[in-house]
Amino acid sequence: MKKQGIVTLAAMMALSMGLSGCGGDGNNTKNATGNAAAKTDNAQAESTTGAGGSGKAEKLVFWTFVDAHQKFMESMADSWNQSHPDKQIELEGTTIPYDDMHTKLLIALQSGVGAPDLVDIEQSKFPNFMKGTPQLVSLNDILEPELGNIVKSRVEIYSKDSTYYGIDYHVGATVMYYNKELLDQAGLNADDIKTWADFETAGKTMLEKTGKPMITFEGNGNWSWWPAISQQGSDQVDKDGNVTVDTPVNVQTMQFFQKLVKEGVAAVAPGAGHDTEEYFGYMDSESAASVFMPFWFMGRFTDHMPDLKGKMIIRPMPAWTEGGNRSAGMGGTATSITNQAKNPELLKEFLSYAKLSKEGNIQIWKQLGFDPIRTDVWNDPAMKESNKYTDYFGTDIFDTLLSVKDEIAPVNIREISPKVFDAIRNEAIPMIFIDMADPAVALKKVQDSLK
């Protein structure tokens, strides 16, 4: 009996060691240090071999809602471990669906237990985390030395009372995506379109020659009107958090867009938004000649609209007046450190390495296809290296970006912002673009309902 017991135990040990070994081999390709082996079978490895925790790696939990962000952070952790042998980390990334992740995080921070060390928070959700006493760690000491090198507004969005709580992945510069083939058919040149007035004229030519709309607008989203008003220095909320949706500039912009829709120069996106399956199919079949969306929309083209490869070009947005701003920074996701983190100092160092350093920013472009927040890497030769984005849009992507570098106004994200965004998306924009109501009336209604 006793002997049998020992044999079984030995067999089990061998099996568990074998399993953890396999896990290690499988993961080694990704985690160069091999810490992943310890991750799965940590307890077992330590109890059986007694030498499991040799590296003394600091375990960090990272939550995100984008799979690609997790892969990016993991790769940054790997290269960090290679260059910092004395400060090993073991990054345990988890991708949780968007709404779930933000809800879980809110509850974890509210209740004081269960939050990760490092977390991605999307821009429009961020104000929720600034309510009351922010449960995030101040990043001022790593950010302040770098403020001159980065697009400052990309961290100001994530601040409260001049304390910074998050670092964005990208600038989200809004650009025009033109279908060059359709422009050629209509005899148009994208570089001749300087202002929105030029754009309207070109749009009429396009409609006449091809019968297709020049551009699409979102029917229940924010990505058409918001960048356009941001270009003109306006916003939905002002610096002090007052709602400003019905200012004259905002109303005129909406009236102009609605006019384009009425003329047939613009179409309302099928699926009512640009980030929908319906829209991808619509654009992929060359049903409209252009769209303006933030830089991160490039990935939607490469992944969901394969037929447009080589046909699309990226150009600055038309300006509202001669010499006006030709871009706007839209959307974004901050990475923050929660106050439940066990080792915030180490985390700050790592976060600075991953998202503020030159290497990190180059990797953000290479792996994620984003316009990194450090503008001094935009003319780095690495940005011209061929990848799936340059194959799709050509190698001049960053030339366009550099030309609008100083034309990106900051946006105001305040406590009331989530409510304003929802009201604009659900009430005003469908009223204007689907029911064709007067923008002045629709925006006034939203403005009044938010007071």
Place this chain on the structure above:
Amino acid sequence: MQQQINREPALASKPRNRLANSQHLAPYLFVLPFIISFLLFFAYPLINAIIMSFQSVLPGEVTFVGLDNYRELWNTDFADALYNSSRYTLFTLLLLIPIPLLLAVMLNSKKMPFSNFFRSTLFIPALTSVVVAGVVFRMIFGELDGALMNSFLHLFGISSQRWLYSSELSMFALLVLASWRWIGINILYFLSALQNIPSDLYEAADIDGAGTTTKFMRITVPLLKPITVYVLTISIYGGYAMFTESYMLWAGKPSPQNIGLTIVGYIYQQGFQYFNLGFGSAIGVTLLGITLAVSMLQLILTGMFNKEE
């Protein structure tokens, strides 16, 4: 039996064991798991929600605000949500009781061919995840000409509709989804109840010369009353608790002009999307009051409380 009788005197001599084996204690022991889970996962959160509904809950700053959260309920969004939920509940009741009842009677009939096949096919939707079903229905009710519902309309020469932008059409979409999903379950309830109706009643009726309709109205429907009341109760609750269907139909985004906003959706929006947990709790407590009132009214009207008389 023999053994038990023999053991009795032995137990009597050990008073300590008596308590553990006592007939009085055993029932409590068996329901203990339920009581614990009820207290932990139901009573505690409920009491906490009631407390939170009088508070402003912010990280590190929890303060009592009296009735402020309830006062805030007087707004158009809540009115929209209440209207949508009530309308949805009413329509689901009108659809999800008569239709499954008739289908169950048909499936129960010996004349029905392939009844087992239909039973399982009608039940399969209930096993599907609402999330998956929501995505599929979103495609079916898409606004493009190629979407299933629109191509169906084209057969009758009707032009494409924007299903998810109009209050009426989107309610129709929600009801189709609800019917598709819940008919099978309600059939199951009615089928099990039908099988409990003794067949001699029908035989006696046959001898008396009753027709099919008379038998259905005089025997089947009255004898199904307890189960009908049960289905009615859970349908009222289900109607007011509806959230996932509308959430998925609009892809997790708020619906245009609140046409798909339900009360639970409003709790979710206020509590989690705007992080106003106190107000969210107040909506939740109000919802509890509403469903409780409607269910009580319904149980009184159907005479469920005077069963003993």
